[in-house]
Structure formats: C-alpha cells, structure tokens
Amino acid sequence: MKVLVINAGSSSLKYQLIDMENEHVLAKGLAERIGIEGSQVSYEADGKEEIVVKEKLEDHGDALNIIIKELLDPEVGVIDKIEEIDAVGHRTVHGGEEFTESVKIDDKVIQKMEEYSDLAPLHNPANLMGIRAMQELLPDVPEVAVFDTAFHSTMPDYAYIYSIPYEFYKDYDIRKYGFHGTSHKFVALEAAKMMGKPIDELKIITCHLGNGSSIAAIENGKSIDTSMGFSPLAGLVMGTRSGDIDPSIIFYLNSKGYSMQQLNNILNNKSGALGISGVSSDFRDIEKAANEGNERAILTLRKFCYRIRTMIGAYVAAMDGVDCIVFTGGIGENSFLDRAQICRKLSFFGVKLDRYRNREETGTRFISTDESKVKVMVIKTNEELMIARETIEHIND
Numbered sequence: 001m002k003v004l005v006i007n008a009g010s011s012s013l014k015y016q017l018i019d020m021e022n023e024h025v026l027a028k029g030l031a032e033r034i035g036i037e038g039s040q041v042s043y044e045a046d047g048k049e050e051i052v053v054k055e056k057l058e059d060h061g062d063a064l065n066i067i068i069k070e071l072l073d074p075e076v077g078v079i080d081k082i083e084e085i086d087a088v089g090h091r092t093v094h095g096g097e098e099f100t101e102s103v104k105i106d107d108k109v110i111q112k113m114e115e116y117s118d119l120a121p122l123h124n125p126a127n128l129m130g131i132r133a134m135q136e137l138l139p140d141v142p143e144v145a146v147f148d149t150a151f152h153s154t155m156p157d158y159a160y161i162y163s164i165p166y167e168f169y170k171d172y173d174i175r176k177y178g179f180h181g182t183s184h185k186f187v188a189l190e191a192a193k194m195m196g197k198p199i200d201e202l203k204i205i206t207c208h209l210g211n212g213s214s215i216a217a218i219e220n221g222k223s224i225d226t227s228m229g230f231s232p233l234a235g236l237v238m239g240t241r242s243g244d245i246d247p248s249i250i251f252y253l254n255s256k257g258y259s260m261q262q263l264n265n266i267l268n269n270k271s272g273a274l275g276i277s278g279v280s281s282d283f284r285d286i287e288k289a290a291n292e293g294n295e296r297a298i299l300t301l302r303k304f305c306y307r308i309r310t311m312i313g314a315y316v317a318a319m320d321g322v323d324c325i326v327f328t329g330g331i332g333e334n335s336f337l338d339r340a341q342i343c344r345k346l347s348f349f350g351v352k353l354d355r356y357r358n359r360e361e362t363g364t365r366f367i368s369t370d371e372s373k374v375k376v377m378v379i380k381t382n383e384e385l386m387i388a389r390e391t392i393e394h395i396n397d
C-alpha cells in the first residue's frame with residue numbers, strides 16, 4: 001500500500017510517497033513559491049539525485065500535477081501507474097473540538113475545516129487548497145485529514161479552559177487546543193517502544209523544539225496538557241514567536257502607538273529568540289554568537305532553556321511523576337548544549353544525563369545514564385510517517 005503525504009502551506013507544498021509495506025520513503029520533495037514569481041518543485045526519488053523543475057505554479061494544482069508527472073516518469077519515477085497511490089494523507093492544522101482524531105475527508109469534513117479557518121487563518125485555508133487540488137487530480141483516491149490538534153483533544157477541561165469569561169469559550173470557541181500533536185504522538189509511541197512498556201503505563205514529557213516549540217504531558221498515552229494554546233503563539237520561547245507573555249503588554253504597547261496589526265506581526269515574527277538576541281531566529285546562529293561571547297545570545301539560550309525546564313517541572317506536577325523525557329525537533333535532536341542546560345537542574349526529579357551519550361552520539365537514543373530514575377531520550381520525529389500510519393488507520397472510516 002502506498003500513501004502520498006501532503007503538507008500544504010499557503011505558498012508551499014511538501015510531499016512524500018511512502019510504501020507502507022516497509023514504511024520506506026519512495027520519493028519526496030517540496031513545491032515552493034506557489035503563486036509567486038520564481039516557483040519550483042524539487043523531487044528526490046529514493047537513491048537518486050534530487051531534480052528541480054522550475055516552472056510557473058499558479059496554484060497547488062499545478063504543483064501536484066508536476067509531482068505526479070515526476071512520480072510516473074519512466075526515468076526518475078517510482079510508480080508505473082497512478083492507481084498505485086492507494087491513499088492521500090493531509091497534514092491539517094486545526095480540527096477544533098470536532099475532530100478528536102484523524103478522519104477520512106468528505107464534504108462535511110471540508111465544511112467543518114472551513115469553519116475552523118477562523119481559528120487558524122494562516123493554516124486551514126492552505127491545507128484546504130491542497131485537499132481540493134488533490135481531489136480534482138485523484139477523485140477516486142481516499143484522503144485522510146490528520147490534525148495537529150487532535151492528539152491534544154484528551155486534555156481535561158481544567159487544562160484547556162482559560163480564566164476569562166466562560167461565554168468566550170461557548171460563543172467563540174476560545175480554549176487551549178495545542179499543536180504539533182502528530183509529532184508528540186509519534187515520539188511518545190517511539191519512547192514507549194524504547195522503554196519496553198505499553199504507552200498506557202507511562203508518564204512521558206515530550207519536548208518538540210524547533211522553529212516552533214511545544215511541550216506535552218502524556219499520561220497513559222493521552223495528552224493531558226501542552227504548552228501551545230488557542231494558537232501556536234503560546235507557550236515556550238520560539239524562533240520568532242513570543243510564547244507566553246503578560247497580555248497587558250499588548251495594551252500598553254497599543255497605548256504607545258503600536259496598532260493591533262503591528263503587534264500581531266511583532267509577537268509572531270519579530271519576538272522569541274530573534275527578538276531577545278537580535279542575532280537570528282536560527283538556533284545555530286544564536287549558539288555560535290553565544291560561543292563568541294554575545295551577551296544577548298547567551299541570555300536568549302538561558303531564557304529558552306529556563307522556560308522549558310520550568311514547564312517540565314509543571315508537567316511532572318501535572319502527572320504526579322514522569323518516567324521519561326523526550327527531545328525532538330531541529331533543536332531538540334541536535335543541540336546537546338540546550339539539552340544539557342535544560343536537564344541540569346532536573347536532578348531533584350531523578351534526571352541524570354550521560355555526558356557522552358548526550359554530546360557524542362547521534363540519532364534516536366537514550367541520553368540519560370543507566371541509573372537515571374527518569375530516562376531521557378532523543379527521538380528523531382517523523383510526522384510524515386505518522387500521517388501515513390494514521391491515513392491507513394482511518395481510510396475506512
């Protein structure tokens with residue numbers, strides 16, 4: 001069975017064709033600058049060199065047309081006929097309260113996603129463009145929506161309700177939803193395998209640290225809390241996003257002449273690690289600057305790690321314990337310095353990092369000592385594979 005995984009953004013579209021017999025990626029790539037000057041599609045078949053097709057892409061349909069042409073190409077293609085694609089799995093961002101798990105796409109699902117576009121104006125409309133384009137191209141192939149929010153739908157009400165008038169929850173759907181659910185679920189399942197225990201007997205804290213970052217508390221296989229909220233702006237210090245701040249700062253800056261639109265842009269695109277450091281939103285640049293003695297870069301890393309450490313502490317309290325802590329995402333998987341700084345003051349909980357495993361080894365592995373009461377691991381996330389697995393699971397809904 002072959003599943004095409006699509007992650008459609010407003011002007012980009014990432015894709016992977018995965019053979020689910022062995023979970024092997026047959027081909028993958030990215031369409032960029034859709035609807036903008038200079039658009040192109042990259043395509044990489046397993047074991048072959050990447051090729052780049054520079055062509056005008058008016059919309060997502062144009063991009064998918066090229067992708068399918070390449071998949072079928074006699075030289076670089078990986079399938080002989082289009083019917084070999086058994087299903088399409090879409091990364092979809094916001095499923096609101098309606099979608100508590102992945103779902104086979106039909107008109108009702110699309111309508112509901114349109115309604116939730118209000119809650120995720122940057123993401124849901126783009127996801128829908130990918131879905132519609134795919135439906136036109138392959139009308140007979142079943143499609144599944146895999147929502148970022150679904151895994152967190154198990155949060156108890158006291159975790160997801162905000163302490164503002166209750167009517168706002170009822171009238172405007174304002175509550176914590178959480179995001180990155182597909183990644184948190186994937187690494188939590190992998191962690192359970194590494195622990196050699198069923199997931200429903202474990203308390204796991206998963207730290208997805210990348211351009212966007214979030215932490216989740218996963219008790220007995222269910223997300224019971226997470227750091228992102230109503231939107232992906234909440235929680236930790238991120239590349240350019242502020243994470244949690246005192247909301248009154250917004251009103252204060254508004255009184256100083258910043259419009260709401262400007263503030264929205266500042267909190268989403270000019271804050272976080274970029275805002276504090278003034279160096280970059282990329283943690284490799286910030287670490288380099290910190291190593292060279294840049295005070296603001298040092299402060300940025302301290303703040304980033306401090307927020308994560310205190311959040312981990314909160315989630316240990318939320319679950320009355322923790323069996324393992326997982327690091328994933330670009331920073332979580334690669335930065336031994338940040339992992340060391342985060343774990344340095346968790347010894348009270350029984351966390352003991354193994355310096356060698358943390359610094360010298362790479363890939364998915366334990367980085368705690370054998371004696372460490374709480375196990376710590378690095379797990380390479382694979383959202384595309386999780387989407388493909390979910391697609392197969394829900395194809396017959």
Ligand code: AMP
Pocket residue numbers: 209210211212239281282283284285287329330331334335
């Ligand atoms: P992601 O959004 O998961 O792709 O993660 C992107 C982030 O990971 C960027 O801030 C990168 O700078 C960061 N990153 C990738 N490799 C490293 C590394 N070796 N050390 C520190 N940060 C890294």
